[in-house]
Amino acid sequence: MAGRHLISLMSAWQDGSIEEKILAVRQRLHTTVYAQCFSPCGKYLVTANNFGFLAVFRESFTQTEVNCLKFVHNENGSQLLGGCGDHQVHMWDVESGSHVGTLEGHTNYIHDLAVRGNSNECISASEDGTVRIWDLRSRGQAQHVMQPNQHNLCVRPQYGKFITCVAVDKSDNLMVCGGGPRLCLWHLRQLAPTAQFDTPQATANTAMFLEDSVISAGTEPFVHHWSLNGDQRAKVPCTPSTVYSLATNKILSVAGNSHKIDICTNFRYKAFSMLVC
Amino acid sequence: MGFYHEESEAADRDADKDLALNHQAAGELKKVIDEIHSLKSSKSKQADIDELRIHGTLQFLTMRKLNRLAHFRCKSVRDSTSDAKLKIDQHHLKLQNLLYEAMYLEKEITKCLEFKSKDEEINLVSLEEFHRDAPESISRPSVTKDDPHQLTLARLEFELEQRKRQALCETHKPTEEKKNVLAAEIKTKKEYLESLKPKLQTILQATKPVQEYLGMPFDEVREQHMVASYLPRPLYVLYMQATAYRDACDQHVSACILGDIDVAKSLEGVSQHLDVDDDESDQEDSEKPDQKRRRRDSTKDPLTVKRQKLLTKHPLTVDLTVHCKDGSSLHLSFAYLIYLEIVTVTVRVDPSSEAVKDGISTGDLCSPESLLKCLYPEDLGTETPRASNKYALQKLGMGEFSQYVAELGRPYLWVQWLCGMQVLSVCDDQPTGTPQLSLSEIHMEGTIKRLRQRMKHRLSLHRQLSSLGLSLGRTEWLSLIRTAMRSFLLRLIHVWRHGNDQRARISWRASPFTQELIGQGIGREQDLFFNGTIVNKSAKLDFFCVLPPNYPTVVPLFAIHLIWSSRKGIANADHVRDMAAEVNIHFSELARPRHSEEVLTNQIRRLLMCFDVYLESEFDLESSLGHSEIPKEKTFARTALGPNRAKPFKYNSHLGYFSQR
Numbered sequence: 001m002a003g004r005h006l007i008s009l010m011s012a013w014q015d016g017s018i019e020e021k022i023l024a025v026r027q028r029l030h031t032t033v034y035a036q037c038f039s040p041c042g043k044y045l046v047t048a049n050n051f052g053f054l055a056v057f058r059e060s061f062t063q064t065e066v067n068c069l070k071f072v073h074n075e076n077g078s079q080l081l082g083g084c085g086d087h088q089v090h091m092w093d094v095e096s097g098s099h100v101g102t103l104e105g106h107t108n109y110i111h112d113l114a115v116r117g118n119s120n121e122c123i124s125a126s127e128d129g130t131v132r133i134w135d136l137r138s139r140g141q142a143q144h145v146m147q148p149n150q151h152n153l154c155v156r157p158q159y160g161k162f163i164t165c166v167a168v169d170k171s172d173n174l175m176v177c178g179g180g181p182r183l184c185l186w187h188l189r190q191l192a193p194t195a196q197f198d199t200p201q202a203t204a205n206t207a208m209f210l211e212d213s214v215i216s217a218g219t220e221p222f223v224h225h226w227s228l229n230g231d232q233r234a235k236v237p238c239t240p241s242t243v244y245s246l247a248t249n250k251i252l253s254v255a256g257n258s259h260k261i262d263i264c265t266n267f268r269y270k271a272f273s274m275l276v277c
Numbered sequence: 278m279g280f281y282h283e284e285s286e287a288a289d290r291d292a293d294k295d296l297a298l299n300h301q302a303a304g305e306l307k308k309v310i311d312e313i314h315s316l317k318s319s320k321s322k323q324a325d326i327d328e329l330r331i332h333g334t335l336q337f338l339t340m341r342k343l344n345r346l347a348h349f350r351c352k353s354v355r356d357s358t359s360d361a362k363l364k365i366d367q368h369h370l371k372l373q374n375l376l377y378e379a380m381y382l383e384k385e386i387t388k389c390l391e392f393k394s395k396d397e398e399i400n401l402v403s404l405e406e407f408h409r410d411a412p413e414s415i416s417r418p419s420v421t422k423d424d425p426h427q428l429t430l431a432r433l434e435f436e437l438e439q440r441k442r443q444a445l446c447e448t449h450k451p452t453e454e455k456k457n458v459l460a461a462e463i464k465t466k467k468e469y470l471e472s473l474k475p476k477l478q479t480i481l482q483a484t485k486p487v488q489e490y491l492g493m494p495f496d497e498v499r500e501q502h503m504v505a506s507y508l509p510r511p512l513y514v515l516y517m518q519a520t521a522y523r524d525a526c527d528q529h530v531s532a533c534i535l536g537d538i539d540v541a542k543s544l545e546g547v548s549q550h551l552d553v554d555d556d557e558s559d560q561e562d563s564e565k566p567d568q569k570r571r572r573r574d575s576t577k578d579p580l581t582v583k584r585q586k587l588l589t590k591h592p593l594t595v596d597l598t599v600h601c602k603d604g605s606s607l608h609l610s611f612a613y614l615i616y617l618e619i620v621t622v623t624v625r626v627d628p629s630s631e632a633v634k635d636g637i638s639t640g641d642l643c644s645p646e647s648l649l650k651c652l653y654p655e656d657l658g659t660e661t662p663r664a665s666n667k668y669a670l671q672k673l674g675m676g677e678f679s680q681y682v683a684e685l686g687r688p689y690l691w692v693q694w695l696c697g698m699q700v701l702s703v704c705d706d707q708p709t710g711t712p713q714l715s716l717s718e719i720h721m722e723g724t725i726k727r728l729r730q731r732m733k734h735r736l737s738l739h740r741q742l743s744s745l746g747l748s749l750g751r752t753e754w755l756s757l758i759r760t761a762m763r764s765f766l767l768r769l770i771h772v773w774r775h776g777n778d779q780r781a782r783i784s785w786r787a788s789p790f791t792q793e794l795i796g797q798g799i800g801r802e803q804d805l806f807f808n809g810t811i812v813n814k815s816a817k818l819d820f821f822c823v824l825p826p827n828y829p830t831v832v833p834l835f836a837i838h839l840i841w842s843s844r845k846g847i848a849n850a851d852h853v854r855d856m857a858a859e860v861n862i863h864f865s866e867l868a869r870p871r872h873s874e875e876v877l878t879n880q881i882r883r884l885l886m887c888f889d890v891y892l893e894s895e896f897d898l899e900s901s902l903g904h905s906e907i908p909k910e911k912t913f914a915r916t917a918l919g920p921n922r923a924k925p926f927k928y929n930s931h932l933g934y935f936s937q938r
Contacts, residue, residue, distance in 0.1 A: 018654070022831050023862065029797060030858035032851070034920055050938075067920060085918065111920065127917055162922065205920060219850065242851045244920045257851050257921070 033255035034244055049259075068112050072136065074119040079136070081122055083110030089124055089134065103134045105142045111164045111179070112206075116188075117172035129161030131177050144191055146177075153193045154181035159203050165216070169209040174228070176214050178204040183216050185228060195230035205256075206246050215252070215267075217243035223254055225267070238262045239273055287349035295343050302339045309333035401432045411435045504534050507541040509591050509613045511620050511696035516595045518695070518717040522725065529600040530725060535610075536593035544592060584673050587616050588681060599728050607732050611696070612686055617666045620696045621686030622658075624648055626732070648735060649689060650803045651826040652727050657803055658687030694720040734828055741878045742807075781806035785821050790838040799823060799834060809881075811888055816841045818888050822877075829876045835860050835884065851921045855938075856887040859926045863938075867930060887926045890935055894924050911935055 032050045064085035071094075072079045078094040089103035089110060108128035115122050116133075121143070123133050129149050132142035148154040149161040160180035167176050168188070175186040176197075183204040184193040197204075197216060207216035213233060214226040221241045225234040240256025247253050251271075254262040260273040313329050401407070408416060415435045421428040505516050519532035591613040599607045608625040626648065650657055659679040661667065670678060678688075693699075697717040785791055785806050794800065805824040810817055817840045825831040839853045860880045868879045893909045894916045913925040913935040925935035 019830065019832075025797075026834070026858075026861045029794065029799075030854060030862060032854075032921060065919060085915075109915075109918070127922070162917070164920065164922075242921065257854060 028259050031259040032242075032244070032257040033240075033259075033261065065109075067110055070113045070115050070122065072115050072119050072122070074136065076137070081113055081115070083113045083124055085109040087126070087128075089113065089122070091136070091139075101139050103132075103139065103142070105132060105145075106130065108162075111162070112166045114166045114168045114175070116168055117170065123166050123168060123175060123177075125163035125166040125177055125179070127162045129163060129180070131163055131166060131175075146186070146191055148177060148179075148181040148184065148193070151181075151184075151193050153196050154178075154184045156181055164203065164205050164218075165207045167208050167214075174209070176207045176209065176216070178207060178216070183207055183218075185214070185230070195228065197224065197226045197230060197232075199224065205242065205244050208246055208248070210248060210267075215246060217246055217254065217256075223252070223264075234268050236264065236268060236270065238270055283345060284349050284353075287346040288353070290346065292347075292350060295346060299340060299343045302336045302343070306333055306336040306340070309336065396429065396433055399433070399436065401436055407432050407435060501534055504538050504541075504593070507538060508534065508593050508595070509615070511693075511698055512591070512593065512595050512611060512613050514697040514714060514717050515597075515611055515620070515695050518697075518714065518721050519595070519597055522721050526722065527725065531598045531600075533596050534593055535596050536591075538593070540592040580673070584675055587669060587673060587675070588685060589615050590685070591615055599725060599732070601729060601732050601736075603733075603736070605732065605736060607728060609728075610686070611692065613696075614685065617661065617663065617669065619661055619663055619666065619688045620692050620698070621682075621688045622649070622692045623686040628736070646683075647803075647805060647826065648731065649687070649728075652689065652724070652731060653691055654827075656690045658682070658689040658692075661688050662690055662693055691720060691724050695724060731827075737875075738824075738828060738877060741875070781808050781821070784808065785823075785836075788821065788836075788838070791821060791836045794834075794836055811885060813888060813892055816888075816892055818884070820884065824877075832861075832864050832876055833880060835880065837884070852891055852924050855921075855923060855926060856884065856891060859887050860884050863927070867928060886928065887924075890926055891924055 030050075034050060066082045066084050068083040070081045070083075072081060079100065080092045080094055082090045082092070084090055087104070087106045087109055090099065091101045091103070092098065093100045103122075103124070106124065106126040106128055107130075108126055110124050110126050112125040113122055114125075120136050121133055122136060123131060125131050129147060131146040131148065133144040133146075134142050147161075148163060149157075162180045163177055164179035165177060165183075168174070169176075173188055175188050176183065177186065178184060178197070180203055183197040183199070185195040185197070186192065187194050197214060199216075199218065199220065202218045202220040204216050204218040206218070207214060209215075212228060214228065215223060216226065217223045217238070219242045221238055221243075223236045223238055223243065223246065224232060225236070227233055238254045238256075239260045239262050240254065240258035243254055243256040245255040247255075252264040252267050254264065254270075260275055262270045262273050265271040309329050309332055313326055313333070316326050316329070402410070408418075411431070415438065416431055417427070421431050505513055508516060516532055516534060519530065523530045523532060594613075595611045597609040597611065599609070601607070605626065605628045608627060610623045610625075611620055612623070613620050659682055661670075661678040666678060670676065675681075695717050697713045697715075699713065699716055782800075785800055785808070786795065791800070800806070800823050803826045805826070806821065807824065808819065808821045810819050812818075818837055819840065820835050820837040823834040823836070825833065835857055837853055837857050860883050864876060864880055864883070867883065868875060890911060890913070893911055894913065896909065912933065915925065915937065917923065918925075918937040923937045925937050927936050927938045928934075929936060
């Protein structure tokens with residue numbers, strides 16, 4: 001389906017009428033890049049926008065949208081986790097492609113997923129304002145339910161309670177999550193926020209750990225670099241006015257509501273931009 | 278060796294002598310045998326017998342030797358005989374061949390002698406006659422005197438010549454007769470026609486009062502045609518084609534010629550005079566007529582006169598009126614610039630009485646500058662289509678042609694086409710003197726159609742805009758959108774008042790939220806602009822609309838900006854962007870098919886709807902927090918979807934609910 005759409009766009013450019021061409025130009029104006037991923041060899045970067053590319057698993061596995069995909073490898077084999085629009089986390093066996101289970105409990109759709117270092121637990125962030133920690137082996141109710149908007153460090157009533165992003169560091173002790181509430185660093189053993197990464201004018205859309213720092217971006221045209229104690233290390237301007245996705249592979253690529261993808265070779269400034277369509 | 282010796286010995290010795298020797302030896306032998314026989318019978322001594330026997334043996338040897346020699350001799354004789362025989366055979370064969378060849382040649386000779394040529398059947402004139410009558414070119418005495426073959430050829434040629442002449446003579450006579458008959462016929466017919474002319478004139482005179490009484494424009498047409506002959510060639514082509522088109526296809530198009538015919542007549546003489554001048558200067562230099570004329574002007578006249586002269590219009594113009602169904606009409610006045618050799622057009626709209634009521638005639642939408650822009654893609658009519666004109670203008674320091682457009686009219690490309698002039702914008706100077714009828718023919722119908730459509734669309738656009746100000750709820754346009762609106766259009770800058778387009782254009786350039794679009798090359802010189810504001814409680818949506826000249830082929834583009842005083846800085850820019858995408862990309866939804874004239878109304882309506890949805894869903898998310906400025910009225914399945922928490926802007930008109938795209 002996605003392929004057909006792309007081909008129709010291409011053919012409109014080649015032999016279409018003037019209306020189709022104008023339409024294609026206008027679609028470019030309103031292109032948003034939702035997701036991106038590096039291939040294991042590091043040579044390919046796959047991106048997806050709102051007109052062209054859809055997730056491969058969408059048609060075959062679920063009837064609802066998949067907002068996040070994570071890969072888990074533990075003693076049960078390799079599994080794919082999908083945070084979906086039907087308020088559930090779906091699990092698929094990678095070998096057979098079969099659906100092996102769901103994690104139910106959220107009351108609104110899932111924005112983001114993170115997998116803990118032991119590969120037996122995953123963390124989900126949802127539109128309903130909760131962050132839940134699940135045991136993948138037992139598959140019952142969530143082990144822990146966190147509500148960032150109940151903590152003074154995080155709460156921002158004017159933006160709402162939705163959580164858009166969650167990430168876990170390598171040591172498995174720290175988690176970062178945010179959205180409507182402020183982006184905060186949480187201690188996973190105490191299950192309490194320890195430091196805030198405040199962006200007063202914006203909500204976070206994506207966050208990640210990189211060595212000893214946190215990188216985040218959201219509804220403003222900047223990529224923020226934070227140290228773990230909450231100090232801002234850098235604020236790098238970027239092209240999209242809203243960033244939806246960050247990816248690293250020795251370089252940092254930034255994608256959002258623009259038809260350009262920014263590439264930062266040095267992380268601290270934008271080196272160049274790539275055109276999506 | 279011995280063999281060879283004996284052979285030569287046999288050759289050397291005489292055979293006859295050997296024969297005698299043989300006979301002698303044989304006689305001796307016989308004698309010996311007899312003696313021995315007698316001795317034996319006499320029983321004589323053995324010694325005598327032995328002696329005789331030795332003698333006999335010797336004879337025997339001699340005979341043997343002779344016998345051998347005889348054999349050799351016999352052999353050599355046989356050899357020489359066979360050699361001679363072979364030689365005889367060869368000679369015999371040669372003789373046979375020669376005999377056969379001789380026979381064949383003889384046969385050929387007789388065949389040749391028996392050959393009969395065709396010319397022998399033709400009776401040629403006698404030799405004396407030939408030499409006397411034949412022209413030198415045929416008889417060629419130098420060659421034919423000694424060569425009977427050439428002579429015969431020449432005589433044959435002469436015969437052919439004479440026969441041809443004879444045949445022509447035969448056909449000549451009837452043709453002559455025929456000619457005479459025809460000439461006579463022509464003469465009688467001519468006389469008849471000449472007698473007819475005064476009769477016709479009297480009839481014409483007699484019908485004049487009737488014509489006037491009935492208001493039939495035969496004479497007028499005749500006069501127009503007479504005037505047409507004074508038109509410059511391109512306008513003549515236009516006039517001809519337009520009248521032909523009117524007569525054949527379309528009664529609602531009319532063409533007439535306006536202007537001072539006397540000036541045109543006098544100009545015709547003047548321009549010829551100018552041409553003569555040019556011819557003289559041609560001998561001095563061989564530059565283009567334009568430049569020559571200018572150069573001469575520059576030496577004789579002050580600069581201003583020269584400049585004016587360059588922009589001179591022909592005194593006659595062709596006026597084309599296109600009537601539309603709703604009673605409004607479009608007046609196009611075509612003028613020819615004599616020295617620039619281009620045709621320009623000025624346009625005037627006569628709106629219908631209904632439209633006058635709405636005040637359409639004064640609007641920017643139907644202003645002469647913008648009405649015909651981009652009738653064909655990228656045809657703005659500000660640049661002169663003839664490249665040589667640019668040089669001419671530059672040389673006189675007159676700047677760009679676009680400065681004079683207001684006063685001269687616009688030289689659109691299609692105007693040149695209608696006048697039969699193929700103007701190539703880059704590589705110019707096709708021969709200008711011969712406008713082609715076919716070119717005008719090709720474009721006439723299409724252009725009239727486009728003119729009509731443009732007019733219709735502009736008027737409908739105008740009606741839409743004026744009705745937007747009054748009431749958005751005109752149901753016949755909105756049958757597909759059945760949901761009530763809370764937002765309303767607070768203010769729409771009235772684009773049909775003069776100058777507002779310019780003001781909107783300036784603020785478009787200055788606005789911070791349009792910069793990205795400007796960077797993408799949106800909003801060009803030929804586009805029209807207007808802006809407006811939509812309000813709902815404390816929220817306000819400013820929008821700019823870029824109206825392309827070829828609306829509705831190219832759909833208007835909206836740029837929007839949200840100002841929300843009670844929730845400053847909270848708005849997610851992406852949702853505003855989605856709203857714009859809704860009207861800019863998905864404009865064809867919720868519109869009735871084949872009603873392209875409603876596009877703008879539908880877009881604004883959609884914008885209002887999206888704004889409602891945006892505000893309601895925003896408050897719906899917050900309703901848990903306890904305060905709600907705007908109650909939720911619309912049905913939507915989900916308030917947010919995906920990473921950008923997209924709003925449900927897409928309306929399902931069958932089931933009446935909103936969903937995400």
